[in-house]
Amino acid sequence: MRKALLLVDLQNDFYENGNLAVSEASKINPAVNKLLSNNSYNIVIASQDWHPAGHRSFASTHNMEAFTPYEKEKGIGPVLWPDHCIQGTYGADFHPDIDSNKFDYILRKGTENDVDSYSAFQDNDGTDLGLNGLLKGLNIKEIDICGLAFDVCVKYTALDAVNNNFKTNIFLPAVKAVDKKNFNQHADDLKENGVNLKREV
Numbered sequence: 001m002r003k004a005l006l007l008v009d010l011q012n013d014f015y016e017n018g019n020l021a022v023s024e025a026s027k028i029n030p031a032v033n034k035l036l037s038n039n040s041y042n043i044v045i046a047s048q049d050w051h052p053a054g055h056r057s058f059a060s061t062h063n064m065e066a067f068t069p070y071e072k073e074k075g076i077g078p079v080l081w082p083d084h085c086i087q088g089t090y091g092a093d094f095h096p097d098i099d100s101n102k103f104d105y106i107l108r109k110g111t112e113n114d115v116d117s118y119s120a121f122q123d124n125d126g127t128d129l130g131l132n133g134l135l136k137g138l139n140i141k142e143i144d145i146c147g148l149a150f151d152v153c154v155k156y157t158a159l160d161a162v163n164n165n166f167k168t169n170i171f172l173p174a175v176k177a178v179d180k181k182n183f184n185q186h187a188d189d190l191k192e193n194g195v196n197l198k199r200e201v
């Protein structure tokens with residue numbers, strides 16, 4: 001079966017010292033690099049959160065605190081984030097320990113000022129980011145997913161992968177969540193929606 005590896009947002013701002021830090025994020029790097037060293041993938045895709053400064057998803061743009069609930073604008077929320085992954089900054093770069101030479105395609109998301117993108121398949125307002133067409137064009141049937149953060153961008157990407165009729169796998173040693181205390185709830189949601197959770201890479 002033709003297969004893709006999809007690495008979600010492995011960027012400095014989502015690692016321990018970043019602006020939207022996911023705790024213990026760097027612990028996933030060996031598992032991610034093990035997946036990257038597997039030459040059986042037909043394509044390796046990395047998504048990259050890539051916001052303009054002053055993005056509407058940033059709490060600072062609204063003079064509010066990070067993680068404040070916010071549902072006033074279509075495509076933004078349900079919470080506001082710290083400034084992160086601003087185009088061209090170190091925080092937006094891929095983590096230096098990830099072997100980015102193995103990436104075949106980089107998909108940038110969140111590039112429009114007034115809409116966020118959690119899924120690599122579509123903006124939060126439903127605008128298609130082209131990934132489904134790319135994968136269908138390559139006759140990909142199955143997608144292995146890993147990256148940051150499990151409960152946000154990995155989750156929304158995996159749900160869209162299922163909705164687009166791909167066999168969809170998430171590798172648990174190669175993900176970390178922002179909201180650790182609800183990890184099991186997110187895992188159950190994914191399983192109920194047809195995502196396979198793999199315990200080993």
Ligand SMILES: [Zn+2]
Nearest residue numbers: 049051085110
């Ligand atoms: Zn973002």
